[in-house]
Amino acid sequence: MNKTNEVALAKTKAGYVAIIGKPNAGKSTLMNKIIGTKLSIVTPKPQTTRKRVLGIYSENNTQIVFLDTPGIINPRYEMQKTMMGYVVKSVEESDAVLVLIDLTKFEDFESYFSLELTDVLKKTKKPKILLINKIDTFKEIKEVLPLIKSISDLNLFDDIIPISALKGENVKSLIPTIEKYLPNSEFYYDPELLSTQPERFFVSEIIREQVFISYAKEIPYSTEIAVVEFKERENGKWYISAEIIIERGTQKRIIIGEKGAKLKEIGEKSRKAIEEHLDTPVYLELFVKVREKWRDNTGMLKSFGY
Ligand SMILES: Nc1nc2c(ncn2[C@@H]2O[C@H](COP(=O)(O)OP(=O)(O)OP(=O)(O)O)[C@@H](O)[C@H]2O)c(=O)[nH]1
Ligand SMILES: [Mg+2]
Numbered sequence: 289m290n291k292t293n294e295v296a297l298a299k300t301k302a303g304y305v306a307i308i309g310k311p312n313a314g315k316s317t318l319m320n321k322i323i324g325t326k327l328s329i330v331t332p333k334p335q336t337t338r339k340r341v342l343g344i345y346s347e348n349n350t351q352i353v354f355l356d357t358p359g360i361i362n363p364r365y366e367m368q369k370t371m372m373g374y375v376v377k378s379v380e381e382s383d384a385v386l387v388l389i390d391l392t393k394f395e396d397f398e399s400y401f402s403l404e405l406t407d408v409l410k411k412t413k414k415p416k417i418l419l420i421n422k423i424d425t426f427k428e429i430k431e432v433l434p435l436i437k438s439i440s441d442l443n444l445f446d447d448i449i450p451i452s453a454l455k456g457e458n459v460k461s462l463i464p465t466i467e468k469y470l471p472n473s474e475f476y477y478d479p480e481l482l483s484t485q486p487e488r489f490f491v492s493e494i495i496r497e498q499v500f501i502s503y504a505k506e507i508p509y510s511t512e513i514a515v516v517e518f519k520e521r522e523n524g525k526w527y528i529s530a531e532i533i534i535e536r537g538t539q540k541r542i543i544i545g546e547k548g549a550k551l552k553e554i555g556e557k558s559r560k561a562i563e564e565h566l567d568t569p570v571y572l573e574l575f576v577k578v579r580e581k582w583r584d585n586t587g588m589l590k591s592f593g594y
Contacts, residue, residue, distance in 0.1 A: 303352065360404050525569045532575070
């Protein structure tokens with residue numbers, strides 16, 4: 289290594305930061321806000337994120353690779369066990385951990401910090417930054433101060449910061465706090481890059497987001513999306529076909545809707561969002577497939593990229 293490289297190496301910081309917390313805390317909203325683009329899907333329903341979504345922040349001499357993770361729960365299905373595996377692995381690979389709590393659901397520490405969440409926290413010695421999210425739902429920051437004090441007395445977290453991931457309050461000031469825990473290192477990725485996940489992944493997530501938003505009860509949870517074809521046609525339009533996988537034949541009727549209206553609506557909304565994401569015209573075809581008990585079938589889960 290020559291002298292110039294040594295200087296460059298000393299000047300940059302880079303590292304991995306896992307974003308963890310219970311479902312619906314606002315983890316994906318926060319990552320999207322920091323990166324400045326929608327990488328991870330967000331819905332009002334819990335357990336929206338199922339895989340680990342990578343978001344790369346590169347500014348000046350700092351690169352932070354954020355790992356958005358599924359909400360921490362007590363897993364019931366094989367799929368949820370794999371999801372919790374992503375959380376543990378992300379924490380293990382991180383230089384610091386962001387722990388989000390949802391202020392609107394928080395009453396006291398014991399009831400909010402479930403066994404599963406506490407377990408993940410206890411297993412790691414990595415620096416932990418507690419983010420009290422959704423402060424926009426409170427009138428005054430003063431109202432949050434007693435909570436900050438009570439949590440700080442527990443000595444579990446290295447920093448405690450109230451934020452609003454949605455409105456961006458305090459989000460920029462997170463960066464210097466995270467930087468404290470990053471090693472001197474060269475960048476891991478090209479600073480132009482925002483993620484490493486393939487476009488097929490984002491396309492399937494965009495469709496799944498529509499399913500989550502459009503259907504009630506168990507439908508979003510028993511649905512998976514598999515992109516089957518993804519190719520450019522001669523006229524410059526992309527052709528994408530995807531399967532909406534459901535668990536039971538009886539769910540087909542609900543997904544398709546009266547005279548196919550619901551499926552058509554999902555298709556149109558997804559197509560528009562995909563076109564915006566890829567910045568190119570798209571022809572999208574959706575098919576509904578039944579794969580019984582796919583959430584407990586390891587082979588099938590593997591084929592869906594879990
Ligand atoms: N008012 C308010 N709502 C927020 C804030 N951050 C997130 N939300 C909302 O909370 C809901 C869940 O947000 P997500 O970002 O999907 O939460 P998540 O932690 O990624 O959830 P999972 O992927 O299910 O674990 C959405 O409706 C968001 O709009 C915030 O700062 N203030
Ligand atoms: Mg999420």
